[in-house]
Amino acid sequence: xxxxxxxxxxxxxxxxxxxxxxxxxxxxxxxxxxxxxxxxxxxxxxxxxxxxxxxxxxxxxxxxxxxxxxxxxxxxxxxxxxxxxxxxxxxxxxxxxxxxxxxxxxxxxxxxxxxxxxxxxxxxxxxxxxxxxxxxxxxxxxxxxxxxxxxxxxxxxxxxxxxxxxxxxxxxxxxxxxxxxxxxxxxxxxxxxxxxxxxxxxxxxxxxxxxxxxxxxxxxxxxxxxxxxxxxxxxxxxxxxxxx
Amino acid sequence: xxxxxxxxxxxxxxxxxxxxxxxxxxxxxxxxxxxxxxxxxxxxxxxxxxxxxxxxxxxxxxxxxxxxxxxxxxxxxxxxxxxxxxxxxxxxxxxxxxxxxxxxxxxxxxxxxxxxxxxxxxxxxxxxxxxxxxxxxxxxxxxxxxxxxxxxxxxxxxxxxxxxxxxxxxxxxxxxxxxxxxxxxxxxxxxxxxxxxxxxxxxxxxxxxxxxxxxxxxxxxxxxxxxxxxxxxxxxxxxxxxxx
DNA sequence: CGGCCATTTGACACCTGTCAATGTCTGTGG
DNA sequence: CCACAGACATTGACAGGTGTCAAATGGCCG
Numbered sequence: 001x002x003x004x005x006x007x008x009x010x011x012x013x014x015x016x017x018x019x020x021x022x023x024x025x026x027x028x029x030x031x032x033x034x035x036x037x038x039x040x041x042x043x044x045x046x047x048x049x050x051x052x053x054x055x056x057x058x059x060x061x062x063x064x065x066x067x068x069x070x071x072x073x074x075x076x077x078x079x080x081x082x083x084x085x086x087x088x089x090x091x092x093x094x095x096x097x098x099x100x101x102x103x104x105x106x107x108x109x110x111x112x113x114x115x116x117x118x119x120x121x122x123x124x125x126x127x128x129x130x131x132x133x134x135x136x137x138x139x140x141x142x143x144x145x146x147x148x149x150x151x152x153x154x155x156x157x158x159x160x161x162x163x164x165x166x167x168x169x170x171x172x173x174x175x176x177x178x179x180x181x182x183x184x185x186x187x188x189x190x191x192x193x194x195x196x197x198x199x200x201x202x203x204x205x206x207x208x209x210x211x212x213x214x215x216x217x218x219x220x221x222x223x224x225x226x227x228x229x230x231x232x233x234x235x236x237x238x239x240x241x242x243x244x
Numbered sequence: 245x246x247x248x249x250x251x252x253x254x255x256x257x258x259x260x261x262x263x264x265x266x267x268x269x270x271x272x273x274x275x276x277x278x279x280x281x282x283x284x285x286x287x288x289x290x291x292x293x294x295x296x297x298x299x300x301x302x303x304x305x306x307x308x309x310x311x312x313x314x315x316x317x318x319x320x321x322x323x324x325x326x327x328x329x330x331x332x333x334x335x336x337x338x339x340x341x342x343x344x345x346x347x348x349x350x351x352x353x354x355x356x357x358x359x360x361x362x363x364x365x366x367x368x369x370x371x372x373x374x375x376x377x378x379x380x381x382x383x384x385x386x387x388x389x390x391x392x393x394x395x396x397x398x399x400x401x402x403x404x405x406x407x408x409x410x411x412x413x414x415x416x417x418x419x420x421x422x423x424x425x426x427x428x429x430x431x432x433x434x435x436x437x438x439x440x441x442x443x444x445x446x447x448x449x450x451x452x453x454x455x456x457x458x459x460x461x462x463x464x465x466x467x468x469x470x471x472x473x474x475x476x477x478x479x480x481x482x483x484x485x486x487x488x
Numbered sequence: 489c490g491g492c493c494a495t496t497t498g499a500c501a502c503c504t505g506t507c508a509a510t511g512t513c514t515g516t517g518g
Numbered sequence: 519c520c521a522c523a524g525a526c527a528t529t530g531a532c533a534g535g536t537g538t539c540a541a542a543t544g545g546c547c548g
Contacts, residue, residue, distance in 0.1 A: 047478075063252050065388050068474045073388040086441030087377060095381045125251040125534095133331060136380065137339045143387040144309050147435030151504075182526065193505050198373075198528060230312045235339050395536075426494065437537050442496060 007031055007107075008081030008169040009055050013127045015168055022122045026117050031055060033108040043098045044085060052108045054084040059104030060180055064188065065096045074189040076139055077101075077162070081169040086132055103179045137235045146191045149229075151200045155188045156229035159210060159217055164236050183212075232243040251275055251351075252325030252413040253299050257371045259412055267368045270361050275299060277352040287342045288329060296352045298328040304424055308432065309340045315483045318433040320383055321345075321406070325413040330376055381479045390435045393473075395444045398434045400473035403454060403461055408480050420462040462464030 007015070010027055013019060019027065031120040035089070037043050043054075046066060075096060078084050084098060084106065102231050118125035138161065162179070166172030183201070187194040204210050209225045211218040219225060250258070254271055257263060261262030263271065279298070281287050287298075290310060305322040319340060322328050328342060328350065334465070362369035382405065389398050406423070431438040448454050453460040453469045463469060 037305065067388070067392055068476070071392045073391045075387060076382055087380070095384065104543090136331070139383065139387065140309065140319055140339065143319060143383065143390065144311070146387065146390045147317045148311055148315045183528095184526080195506080195528090196504055199504090202528085232312070428494080438494090439538075440536055443536090446496085487513090 007055070007057055009057075009083075012081040012168050012169060013124075013131065016130070017123070017127055019124070019127070020134070023121045026121050026124060030109055030113060030117055031057065031107040033110075035106050035108050037100045037104050037106065039100050039102045039104075041100070043100060044088070046095070046097045052110055053086045053088070053114070054106040054108055056080055056082050056084055056238070057105045057107060059106075060101040061098055061104060062101055062185065062189075063096050063098050072188050073074055073191065074185065076135065076142070077189075079162075079165055079169070080171065082135070082165075083132065086128075101185065134152070134236065141235055151190070151196060152203060153229050154192075155186070155197070155200045155204060156209070156225050157231055158186070158190060159212070159219075160222075160226060160229055160233075161236070162230045164233055174219060175220045176216060177213070178215060179217045180215055251299070251301055253301075253327075255414060256412050257368075257375065259373070261367070261371055263368070263371070265464075267365045268307070270365050270368060274353055274357060274361055275301065275351040277354075279350050279352050281344045281348050281350065281463040282394060283344050283346045283348075287344060290341045292337065296354055297330045297332070298352055298359070300324050300326050300352040301327055301349045303350075303457060304345040305348060306345055306429065306433075307340050307342050316432050317435065318429065320379065320386070323409055323413070324415065326379070327372070327376065341459075345429065347428070357488055377479065381484075385479055395434070395436055395440060396447060397473050398436075399430070399441070399448065400453070401443045401467050401475055402430070402434060403456070403463075404466075404473055404475045404477075405480070407461070407463065408477055418463060418466045420460060422459060423456070423461045424459055 006024075007028065009031075010019070010024065034057075043061070054184065056078050058080055061084060062074045063076050063078070063084075064072050064074040066072050076097075104169070118128075141161070146158050149157060163172050163174070163177055166177045167174075171177060183197045184194050186192070186201075188196070188199045192200070201212050204225075205212075207224075209219075209221050209228065225231070250268075251272065253261070253275075254268065257271070278301075278482060287305070298323050302324055305317045305328060307320050307322070307328075308316050308318040310316050322342075362372075385405070389401050407416050407418070407421055410421045411418075415421060427441045428438050430436070430445075431441045434441070436444070445456050448469075449456075451468075451474065453463075453465050455464065469475070
């Protein structure tokens with residue numbers, strides 16, 4: 001048991017590499033500039049130049065792209081412990097919007113803070129870049145899901161992946177997790193209509209696999225669900241570069 | 245007119261930033277280790293640890309993920325001037341496979357070469373990272389396309405994007421381009437069946453928009469096609485970070 | 489010439505989208 | 519306390535886009 005309260009990011013990275021005292025200190029110091037954002041109002045708008053990155057410490061955010069015809073596609077979610085706009089700030093571009101799904105708490109990270117931290121603790125830099133690479137792998141897996149899975153498998157896979165991510169920061173388990181998303185969020189994420197999302201959720205529920213209701217996801221049959229989704233957590237679990 | 249024969253990568257980067265003599269030299273020196281690969285045999289296999297990155301100088305490659313049920317989803321294509329496995333080598337992971345579509349020529353780039361080049365010419369580093377970020381933006385746009393566009397718009401958008409990429413290295417124009425892909429490649433890219441790809445291509449052809457035949461793509465009505473696809477090349481054209 | 493691969497086409501089934509209506513819950517204001 | 523509006527969830531009927539199956543065509547190469 002740690003006697004200190006660690007940030008979700010610290011928790012996440014610690015699951016994959018043992019961080020030294022010095023590294024922990026640098027990591028916590030990145031959380032100095034605390035910010036709050038209210039649900040529903042975009043933090044960063046498509047096309048806008050990013051000024052800073054954020055480390056999400058509480059609440060959920062989604063990043064999405066709007067189409068000319070008004071439909072939107074959610075590309076990814078950020079949950080506590082995730083970086084937000086990391087690439088944007090390193091490369092001065094932002095090609096999609098960020099919207100807080102609930103009221104959130106985040107730490108603002110300036111480019112200079114980040115570069116300084118990287119210079120001081122190369123292992124920490126590696127760990128953070130690894131986390132970023134993991135996020136990209138999830139976007140790719142998301143693409144595969146939309147392209148090659150039917151609605152049921154898509155939904156199942158998404159919920160399982162989300163569960164795994166949350167479990168890393170102690171916010172979920174194989175039993176389920178709290179989830180503030182609406183069925184419209186799911187629709188925009190999975191490339192389905194809201195109506196069909198509802199049908200799909202009913203099916204999964206009636207098959208005794210998973211329940212999505214009242215802001216809570218409950219896994220009734222984790223193994224069965226993973227089978228349906230052909231969920232292979234390999235792309236999430238790789239301890240990869242850190243141990244090399 | 246340049247008196248020297250420049251590599252496609254040089255050509256691509258030069259379109260966005262004026263490189264100095266020194267930078268050009270470093271860039272060309274990255275092309276020392278020449279390699280050939282034959283069509284159809286994977287260069288890197290899913291799960292395999294990447295040993296080097298490549299700069300593609302001739303031919304086409306696709307990166308894809310295989311599903312347990314045998315279907316595959318193509319995530320991206322690499323055409324001359326593109327990096328291949330850049331992220332993999334920086335982070336020692338490879339989460340998808342690379343397959344040459346035709347016989348290809350590529351320059352092998354070791355991590356050490358790259359880091360050395362970056363140290364010598366920071367502006368070049370920025371340019372290369374910018375190109376990498378552009379590739380990621382294309383993956384995101386691809387995801388949006390599969391999630392929120394119907395078959396016609398998806399196909400149109402894909403062909404237009406490919407045309408833009410090729411134009412950058414002098415291999416295409418608003419009139420069309422050479423294209424070694426089969427309709428099966430298109431199907432695995434767009435999340436469609438090969439049969440439906442054929443139907444879609446026929447429709448676009450009969451509407452006088454574009455022809456895909458005998459390894460050649462011909463744009464008959466570029467503007468009309470862009471309208472159908474709601475093609476907004478903003479995410480490709482941003483001169484962004486380089487001029488800051 | 490005889491396979492083999494890519495393309496093309498038609499018929500049919502089914503997954504998913506659209507439209508429309510209803511139900512539930514919450515917060516607001518009278 | 520009740521009436522009402524608004525957001526989200528739920529359901530049914532129907533239409534349409536896309537997948538699947540099957541077969542025919544044509545080009546290429548051994």
